[in-house]
Amino acid sequence: SLFGFHLMSIDLRQHAAKHAEVVAELFTHAGLETFETLSEAAKQRVLLRELSTQRPLYSPYIQYTPHTMRELAIFQTAANIKNNYGETAINQCIISNAETVSDILVVALLLKETGLLSISNEKPTSRINIVPLFETIDALHNCISIMDKLFNLPWYRAFLRSRDNLQEIMLGYSDSNKDGGYVTSQWSLYLAESRLVQLFGQHHIRLRLFHGRGGSVGRGGGPSFDAIMAQPAGSVAGQIRITEQGEVITAKYADPTNAERNLEALIAATLEATVLPMHNSEPDSELMNALSASAFTHYRQLITFPGFIDYFLQTSPIQEIASLNIGSRPASRKTLAKIQDLRAIPWVFSWTQNRLMLPAWYGFGSAVAELIEQDSTNLQRLQQQVKNSPFFQTMLSNMDQVMAKADLTIAEAYVDLASDQQAARTIYTMLSEEFERSRQALLNILQRQHYLSDNRTLARSLALRIPYLNALNWLQIHLLQQLRQQPDNSEILQLIHLTINGIAQGLRNTG
Template sequence: MNQDKDAPLREDIRLLGRMLGDTVRDQQGEAVFGLIERIRQTSVRFRRNDDRAARQELEGILDALSREQTIQVARAFSYFSHLANIAEDQHHIRRSRAHLIAGSAPREGSLAHALARAFASGHEASELAAFFDTAAISPVLTAHPTEVQRKSILNCETDIARLLDRRDRMVLTPEEREHSDEAMRRAVLILWQTRMLRPAKLSVVDEVANGLSYFDATFLREVPRLYAALEDQLAQRDPALGALELPAFLRVGSWIGGDRDGNPFVTAEVLERALAMQAAAVLGFYLDELHTLGARLSLAAGLVSASDALLGLAERSPDRSPHRKDEPYRRAISGIYARLAATHRTLLGSEPPRHAVAQAEPYLNAYELSEDLDILHRSLVANGSAALARGRLRLLRRAVRVFGFHLAPIDLRQNSDVHERVVAELLATAQPGTDYRALDETDRCEVLLTELATPRLLASPHVRYSDETEGELAIFRAARNAHLRFGKEAITNCIISKTDDVSDLLELALLLKEAGLLRPHEQALDVNIIPLFETIEDLANAPTVMDRLFALPAYMSLLESRERMQEIMLGYSDSNKDGGFLTSGWSLYKAEIGLVEVFAKHGLHLRLFHGRGGSVGRGGGPSYQAILAQPGGAVQGRIRLTEQGEVIAAKYNNPEVGRRNLEVLVAATLEASLLSDNAPAPRAEFLDTMQALSDAAFAAYRGLVYETEGFERYFWESTVISEIAELNIGSRPASRKKGTRIEDLRAIPWVFSWAQCRLMLPGWFGFGAAVKAWRATHPDDGLARLQAMYKEWSFFATLLSNMDMVLAKSDLAIASRYAGLVKDPALRDAIFGRIRAEWQDTIDALLAITGQKELLDDNPLLKRSIRNRFPYLDPLNHVQVELLRRHRDGHDDARVRLGIHITINGVAAGLRNSG
């Protein structure tokens, strides 16, 4: 049965692979094609049959490649990974549609499944509608230093995906099939002829433009459709709800243009540019939709009625065309268009591409535009044309409510050390002799609270401050201006990296006061102050820090202006780099439990912001399971989580895949909030066992990474970290400081580097040692306890499921070739030997607990996907190692560097969630 279901996937992969092969033959010649095909067949033979002779043959072929051949081989296998991704996405869409067409039970992660579960547990549709009144769900797009995909490549892939989708949904005539194949060949040719890598480093503005493409492709259209589907499903369940319209609980956020932590290129000017680019994108979308809507709603006054409000809109419209005199709906839309065009001119200082019929007054805010669209809606419903109101107009009305004139709220983020230095300089200048940084925590808080109680500002326009202080003050002033220009929803959050105490939050509050974003006399705060707890120690201290903060009446009075809601951000990436996979996951879980208790004590609303990456080593893994595995009370209908780098493209470049991922977030949040009471709390002995496992895993991980002499050198020599730092794949440097210390390295390139060499160390190291230590001290029931935890506790099961996936993507034979790059044989053998032993211990422990015979036995779909990909990844890894060897031996020409960068791109595409 599975064979039949997967047949279309295999057919698509063969089709795309054949077209790529034909393209290589046509463009590079028969010899290059023959070489690539020989490598492919040999690699497949080795992987599928574990043929040792095939492996030796493969290594011999690859070792003998010339530089030019190496580039062609790397490009071919990299592009095959890209094409395989397209085919897999299309297969997921195909299977989802097949289930819907067959009338199958709703699938896990869908809205229909979540609602069915809620109804089955006794919740009424009216209760669910009320749940969304206070819900807040937000995926937040971030750029990062390992984002490898160029927008031009993504555009090519989008074209190929559309052609595949058309072939899948339509029965084509022979002529249509021929035209489709020809179009597909053209698309693959363009992909082959498109430069895979950027010639220059990305600027922040480039990253903003890349981020905007996902709004155009997916969010602006699919978010309103998701709302409509949810409203319809609830209304069908309970007709008394009528034409239900839910509040805007799902919004897409962004860090791009506002994340200054370690990125000196994010300035006030860049923030302003990002906001303007976003506004231009959303206003352009609205104008296009209005233009189309005006063309469609050709309703004549003699044939349909119109409300007085609608007629008033039509009369106020500057549209005086005699051809539309008796078409009040068109005239009303022309007037709305004219006002929106004037808004474009006012906010952005430029005319929209398509001019209005005449001049009009601009809208003061998006709410005014929404009111005019509501007049159209109500008039259509009243005249018996509700079907028209439910079409394009319904989606446009929803888009305006969600995206406003700002498109996406941009979060501001900065490191607490920077805030501390800026506050210290402001205090020292305003009160000479003040040494703020020399004060202890208690005295710091006293000074800050004193300043927060007075409207007096510290900064003087007559003083020239350091560049850092001037830059920070300029950012907050730009945020204040953004509120006045685009509305307060343009910037709603300020995040403090490396938060470790109460003063860190009060320092940010003081800086917000300097820009008018906090007004003491009104006890008003215009943005959320959000601490980011990142290290293992900081996560452990988070509940205590927040408890002390909430004990301050001055801060609590500010929270009253934020509806008594406090957001907390949890750092998955840095806690993993700090303490390893198991301890990071457990520390996050415990921090959430502690925070839930503290917030309940103070009667506040908690919203958690999960700083997850794409890889398991950075908190990645399936979002649905991750949200459901949160401890009881941690979701409460409110959740934000980061969507990072190449994962954004994987999730949201295809509109249907994007819609599915958005649905998963909403469905999981609903289930975790309303149905978590049905799940039993973990047993006390489970918690004790988890702590023991964490302690042992932490010791093993820290012992290797931070306490082993020479480990830092091993890491830099055995991975592509040096080359990643040189690659033009992001606007931020790979390290926060100059040097090679692991402590200073950003978590993202740390994880990305281990993925490239197929070790995936941050996603599993320490687990084997932890289980071995536990079973040694509990010889009778140790394994049985772990097996019970896996069966009964979703948190533990999710940890092991994610580790299962990571281990399945690892390959010790390939990793050993990277280890061969380490110049000191003794260092290489000592460290790789420890890694190899722990890898085997971890797999043995995982299989024993889960009862699987092989990795991914419980996930056959992913198992097949990985098995099919490995024959195309192996040559890329082998080529990468050889190129790294040449590069580091002094063969530093452009072609060698190009080859390394192409293989980095290809391996990342093949692994899909590596950064």
């Protein structure tokens, strides 16, 4: 009676480009336009044309590529699951890296081709929600115009009416951090939420936000209660979806008492944010825009700096993490040689292992210094923000927790693993100087002398764990040096995997 025959509902999720490839092939075999060469406006036009008729594009008598057959089979299987085990077995189809209106319409067409969406009198009736996932900084900035254009399409408004006038939006914390750094990611997410609330209100459409958070602060992690309470007013309207991933699941839910307490915290925060929507003060937009813009510039200068990707690959155990069976997806989408192709989990995980924790602070110190240099009163304004804005308070509290776990002495020892020592030392100097700027800026704004001054429990816990973690880090460095000389030694690799697991367990909120 609680779960139905399917026990737990699941989501479909695929990259927008993969969906587009399938539609392009369907168009080709149907003798229609060359879909991939069309402009965005033309794509929207031809997709709406096909979505106005029940006539299918797919034919069982045509030989399609394995990719197209596999993707269509997933949707067909979803339809079968809903038929056999109930409509609520699968409710969502998430589009990773959604960046255009056509990305959403492409999925609507695939739903039509596989029996999950029907057309009657040019009006659609869907059995599944289409959920765009806005991940990169640009996507977060553009999501308002994308959704506005969709809501102004009569066909899409009819689609939403068949789904109880509810539109779910997923927001990506991980890739936005990798793309733009911690400060810009957090602020871009906050702005996107605020503007989505306004837009949905104007169109009288119900909004449900799905937060794609991970365990680490760089991926949106941190105390769940504080995170929900720091959301923009109106964004938590009686419901919220949040991912719980990796070791966070074990830490929060393996023990029944822990699970009950954590679920109570989520429910309490959702109720409070809904019933008392004006509990918080909005952040100072002018100040946050300036802070974000400066932090973004410094972060992008780092990740585009010559030799930076080589530094990352050689001074962290990313290659060894890639060979661990710890996730549902590979470490990169294509290759480890480009940051944009690296998946966010191993990106953050690797910086945790070498104790730099870079995704949670880089660019913050320089941005604060620039603001204060422009106007000395900006320090007081930032200090006031910590007191008045739950958003800014939570952002800095999470940074405080992560920087307390960093160790620059250990991080510098990993530099010895680099093949080009001169280039590596240059980059490490940049990192260490920015870390010191960020540490000083954080403590000045919080008006404290030390990390975790207001979190004695965590401070005591870390004091007990750190000596053991440090020993594991020194052991890992030694083993990595050996493995670089004996790359086929499986025994050393296994030992490195053990140190990776030990460091992750000790630091917590790492993945």
